[in-house]
Amino acid sequence: MNNEEKDLKNVEVANETEKNTRFGRKNKQKAEGEKTQEEKTVKKVNHIGLYENRELSWLKFNERVLEEAEDTSVPLCERMTFLSIFQSNLDEFFMVRVGSLEDQKLLSQKLRENKTNMTVGEQIEAILKRVAELNERKDAIYASIMKEVGEKGVHLTDFKALAKSESKYLEEYFMKEIVPLLSVMIVGRKQPFPFLKGQEIYALAVLGTRNGKKKIGIIPCSSSVFPRLIRIPTKDDTYMLVEELILHFLPKVYKGYKVLEKSVIRVTRNADIDFNAVYDEDLDYRDKMAQIVKLRKKLAPVRLELSRDINEDMIKQVCEYAEMEEPHVFLNQAPLDLSFLFQIEDILRKDANLVYQRRVPQPSPMLKSNEHIIPQILDHDVLLSYPYESIKPFLQMLQEAARDPEVISIRMTLYRLARNSKVVEALTEAAENGKQVDVLVELKARFDEANNIEWSRTLEDAGCHVVYGIDDLKVHSKLCLITRKVGDEIQYITQVGTGNYNEKTSRLYTDLSLITADKRIGEEAAKVFQAILLGSVVEDMEHLLVAPKCLQNKVLAMIENEIQIAKEGKPAYIGIKINSLTDKKIIDKLIDASRAGVKIDMVIRGINCLRSGIPGDTDNIHIVSIVGRFLEHSRIYIFGTHDRDKVYIASADFMTRNTLRRVEVAAPLYDETVKNKVRKMFATMLRDNVKAREQQPDGSYQKLSMVGPVLNSQEYFYEEAYMEAGDAFHQLLRKQDMDTEKKQTV
Template structure:
């Protein structure tokens, strides 16, 4: 059955290819295309740091671990990854060149010294001498000066230096400096700039006087970031301080990739690779700048041209809530569900603020994974603690690349009197769970919020997510049991309404799939609908294949990795997979089992990846109120009809844009539709 499986890493590259397609898409506004090119690059950085880093560790340790779906070894996976990345990067270079050419029409351009007048070159030399040269720290590698440590993802100018006696040395200058403007304006040429690293590279002869420059290039090293906190943790250490030290160690891990901005002689590349202990196969030469983060500054300069950007959209007031009444009061009357970014996160924040001030509230408990830099969520929790409420917060310090932010927030929460828990040994806590406990007329009542995305005001404007708020006592008691287990360093052993990983999610999902298989075998309508970021869990994949073979109709909206190949005759022909990559990052998770009156609906923090289903604490919540069930189904159905940003996966594993065969077919961009709907509903208030 190998032809129904796809390797996880190669599937992820297909996802990043879809991101690159948005940069190539001429129907996307110009500055937004530049954003997609930048996202492609930052995605690839993280992929090399985490996934290639993990495969490199496996390979170096001599582990004969094979991918459980395709039987590829770590070495085979790395080889295929490198081959495909070279192909994708050629497309990236081509589209970057096109975008820069188009930007000239709007008054922005990047230049080099070949295009400069003498007076401009003289200005640039003076600028370099006054503004940059005093701040740089050049190194000549030799017996007394070892090859310097190259920081992860920072840019360096490297030159082959030749002495008068024909001996060769390596000269290196760091180019990443917060004191140096990245975009340097060329005088008397409005909108024309030069990248600081190109200026430094050009004036290397001035820095390394007495040497002949035989070759030079900008370089950038990507380092392994795959480090197992639990495997290294010593119980005698303070966990927060241990994590802070671990972050420092991660910055010094071994290189997994070297990028060059210029062609260099093979011998020189070999020398660099020897210093970095890196295989030459990991070297990538590119014409695109090594770091596209300056694209945000270009956008700022061109913001006055609205046609270069997506139409401005603002999260709208949810029609589920009435003005002039308390949020908690309204949740007690009926379940509520917010859909980001179309609806504002404000009702949730108001709920927290009300709880902080409500004399009937005894406690607020939350799991925090990724937070905004200026977090209103933390402000509300701090206020609650200062008002004498019991505030228990699980801050997951192992949220990759957000550890430093979370460490700082955990300190602030502790200082305010909150009880802070730092996760569980062996399990990341990825659930999005908030529990408010009230005592009303002598009775305990719960307000529970379960979400698909982080408590982050910034990403709530950029990611599609769902947030369910309910006063259901059964869900409240189960949420309370989750927090009790977390406080004791344990996991939930059983649950009735909530699906709680690591022990009560995968098994329950498989049971519900088995029920659909049984229905199909009895000749009854059977259905599974899933919206996920990724699908890699082999047990679930195999059950989906079994369900397809039994005749269960299966629709899946999967943004990223999908290790199951649909539409394979006799095996997965009843499975349809689409991926929506558009203006907003699709992040919500929806599970649907059954059809008609039998249909059960859940929203969840968990993708169907083994790391989520059995190695993390995750929570899926049932959506029980009829109007909310209908809303979820309508949303899911509309995404399946998307014919603008959706790609469907074919039986050979490729992704093709959903084509409109009939010219009379209405164009459907699901994300734009949901925003129009939110504006319309808000206008009816």
């Protein structure tokens, strides 16, 4: 059987599996009766080379993060941050994505994903292989960074580099300060293998007994009681990791045993919970969510990391105890938890050359900082661009609304919030002032469930009306609606954003926030909230794009419109900035658009399941990924050439989970000043030749060559924000001088 026949056979198996496992598959096949199975199969095989696997594409994104840690033009402390981010990203990837694949594997070995046709097992195998390669690169980068850290006067040491007196000091410190706090375990008939907490560090010892048998000893090393970094008092800025200290002195703890082998170990556990599957309608939803958060800590392990190699039989035994497969075991040269790097950064930050230039979000040039916000919004639309511009005007607007006698209600969707949220403060004040405050708090926001549960209680205690979401859907939209009654007139002030209402991440993530008094948008936002409060979704909108019923279909229609224009021989264009692209319907429509001659520019930070630049198929598609100082998070949709374009900002990526399984909102930009600002931002990002990587036809990413002026788009936007804020400040001073002069003249 040749390769083409094998591909055809695999697709036939995939089609049969889909038919048996997906609702409505038979009806769909009937509707497509005019197409033979053979025609559809051949088309699917021809498309395979145009797609990227979702999980492997994400690993390519994390590799781009790792490249920032490797890039010597990035300040040393920031490279350490990128290395820590790479690790925390990978942790979450195993917890969520690999965990999800393992769950799918239990259901069926034959399940195939709908782009590259890989089975679940093939995906897991490819992931584990690629992660092993990335780990080797990470270890080398860590070693290089720590060498530079040593040259700056901060050292992470081991016992080989210490004098006898220093080793003696550490032994005394260990016996006095550490041993009393240790929980020492030996696995045996009377002491079963302990539960290993996810992301925590343990010292593992292979112990030899007097009768020649082997036992396993385990000691937890993660503790808030003793420090992670142990300072060596005889040497300036010299430290040892506490797990290495514990590992070295294991013989002092396991007296009567011979320590044959030892290693630091770390387990990553599945965190992917099907909330709907465990939901019990007879229980309070919030209380049930609190139980689910606790349940997550006890799910099956999906990865085991070792700091030292130990014999294969012992690894097999540990895997059996932990109920995990051996291919999920990884050996690392770098420490298993890199969070201590932030402590070293704090020591080094006194040297300004080792960190990024300090940047502070600036006032928006679209607003007068010495005047109330609401009257200005009633006068003209405003677009805030984070982190370059401050979130303070939005917070000020909420505070004004809480005290404004003409405001009758505030409605808002909350997904992730800062620890000390000013947003919650404003909403509680509004409720206490007698306003109707309706708040959707999404309790299913992954890893923020516990935080959101507490905020929901705070809001309820203040008198807010709190709802927790819609059955089977997450509410991911960033939508705020302030309703005012001025005489007999109803006024709406609507805010639609691309990012969360989180003051902390507004300084770290690039996001856009539209604030408008446009009645067309306000009336449709009111319909969205009305549906949410009734536990349903809107069916159609004229201005807003609202998932799950009227976002994907409208995006597809706008792409189709560009296709028809291109077929007429006229210029056609699509510009998209998103975090991820996985929605196959949209991907296939973009491929059709490229074939029709539509020029397509895409800025996709993370997952991208479409390969660009393939002759005859996607050669009209140009895709770049920007990974830099700030996390690219804004979403922009542009359909049409400059003279006729429709421009949106949105909360939704082009992922099936966003377009069909969440409530998401995209808002059109009608104000020409706002529209021009977004057009310019998008065009600038396409010209980035410092932090942008361009996707190649084989799916790899390459940094752009430095052709023309050097342009780091993120730094450019900050410089622009500083200049515009400076101009606004000088204009304010000039206005104050003129006012003073007029008074003196009078």
